[in-house]
Every structure is written in structure tokens, then in C-alpha cells.
Amino acid sequence: QKEVEQNSGPLSVPEGAIASLNCTYSDRGSQSFFWYRQYSGKSPELIMFIYSNGDKEDGRFTAQLNKASQYVSLLIRDSQPSDSATYLCAVEGSQGNLIFGKGTKLSVKP
Amino acid sequence: KAGVTQTPRYLIKTRGQQVTLSCSPISGHRSVSWYQQTPGQGLQFLFEYFSETQRNKGNFPGRFSGRQFSNSRSEMNVSTLELGDSALYLCASSLINGVLNTEAFFGQGTRLTVV
Numbered sequence: 001q002k003e004v005e006q007n008s009g010p011l012s013v014p015e016g017a018i019a020s021l022n023c024t025y026s027d028r029g030s031q032s033f034f035w036y037r038q039y040s041g042k043s044p045e046l047i048m049f050i051y052s053n054g055d056k057e058d059g060r061f062t063a064q065l066n067k068a069s070q071y072v073s074l075l076i077r078d079s080q081p082s083d084s085a086t087y088l089c090a091v092e093g094s095q096g097n098l099i100f101g102k103g104t105k106l107s108v109k110p
Numbered sequence: 111k112a113g114v115t116q117t118p119r120y121l122i123k124t125r126g127q128q129v130t131l132s133c134s135p136i137s138g139h140r141s142v143s144w145y146q147q148t149p150g151q152g153l154q155f156l157f158e159y160f161s162e163t164q165r166n167k168g169n170f171p172g173r174f175s176g177r178q179f180s181n182s183r184s185e186m187n188v189s190t191l192e193l194g195d196s197a198l199y200l201c202a203s204s205l206i207n208g209v210l211n212t213e214a215f216f217g218q219g220t221r222l223t224v225v
Binding site for chain 2: 044049099
């Protein structure tokens with residue numbers, strides 16, 4: 001059973017700090033990795049995707065991938081209260097579907 | 111460009127009834143996937159359709175079925191509803207399926223409550 005594991009949190013950070021969200025996956029053959037943000041009562045929204053080892057930056061967001069360690073992370077710099085949401089890590093399964101972690105709830109305190 | 115549209119947004123059904131949910135993908139997207147989201151289990155994959163064919167299926171009972179039409183719109187049906195089917199049902203559309211670069215965009219979901 002392919003799995004994606006995330007710390008459920010809640011992760012609480014002060015406004016302006018760096019939030020670090022982590023995810024591990026079990027299928028060593030996985031190639032595509034995604035981070036979604038989900039506000040309470042809303043549907044998941046794609047933030048970033050990453051396919052290659054290393055870092056990928058987009059504005060205040062940086063995704064990091066380490067395939068050897070089967071680890072993917074999302075860093076949010078200069079965290080804002082509007083970043084408070086549940087962050088879902090997803091890995092593309094061998095049949096093309098997405099396998100989701102259960103999400104980490106992030107709370108950014110003003 | 112219109113996003114993924116799901117209808118209805120909310121449904122209340124009685125145990126034993128059946129329900130049909132609809133999803134219209136982003137224009138040009140041929141892959142439609144369905145997910146069930148519950149607080150306990152998170153997001154779980156139901157099935158995926160591409161060019162009117164079911165390509166992938168998750169571990170759900172046969173009461174859950176779906177189909178896709180020639181215009182890529184998809185429907186999901188749940189028969190003999192159980193209380194445990196109460197969940198947010200999400201549809202996601204993708205431009206490419208089964209290869210790298212699969213970026214899935216979600217609709218707003220249908221909140222199903224079974225009483």
C-alpha cells in the first residue's frame with residue numbers, strides 16, 4: 001500500500017516566520033510531487049509541483065525534494081495569517097492518480 | 111477560463127437511496143478524477159476517467175460508479191447509500207494523465223450528507 005505521511009499538526013508559527021511542512025512517501029518510484037492548500041470548507045488549491053531533486057521556488061513558497069530520502073517539504077517564508085490552512089502533500093501514483101497525505105494544519109498567529 | 115464545476119454543491123439523502131454527482135472539467139482537459147474526503151480518512155481516490163474510459167480505480171465498493179461523456183463531463187453515482195458515505199466528493203481535472211506533469215485542479219466539491 002503506497003502511503004504519504006504528514007504530521008497532522010497543528011503547526012503554529014508567528015507572522016513573518018518561516019513555516020516548514022514535511023512529507024514522506026513510501027513508493028521509491030514516485031516521480032511527481034504536489035503541494036495543495038485547503039482552506040476550511042473549500043476545495044484543495046494547487047500551490048506547487050516538483051519533479052526533480054533539489055529546490056523549486058515560487059514567490060514565498062519553496063518546495064524541496066529528496067528522492068533518496070523519499071522526502072518532500074514546503075517552506076513558506078514571511079508567513080501571513082492568510083496562509084493559515086491545511087496543506088496537503090500529494091504524490092502521483094503508478095496509475096496516474098494522486099495519493100494524498102492527510103494534511104498538516106498550519107496556523108499563523110498575528 | 112472557467113474552472114472545474116461540480117453540481118450540486120450540497121445534497122442530503124436518506125440511507126438506501128442513490129445519488130448522482132456531476133463534474134464539468136476545465137475546457138480541454140480530458141482526464142477527470144473523483145475523490146472522497148472525510149475528516150478521518152482524508153482524500154481518497156475513487157476512480158479516474160480519460161476519453162470516456164475508466165483508467166484507474168481506487169479501493170471502493172461497487173456501489174460507487176462513474177462515467178464520462180464525449181464532452182469530458184463526468185458523473186459519479188453512489189447506490190444504496192450508507193451513513194458512512196457522508197463526505198465531500200471532489201472532482202479534479204487534468205490536461206495529461208498517467209505521465210509526469212499531471213497537475214490536477216479541483217472543483218468546489220459536493221457535500222453529501224446521508225441521514
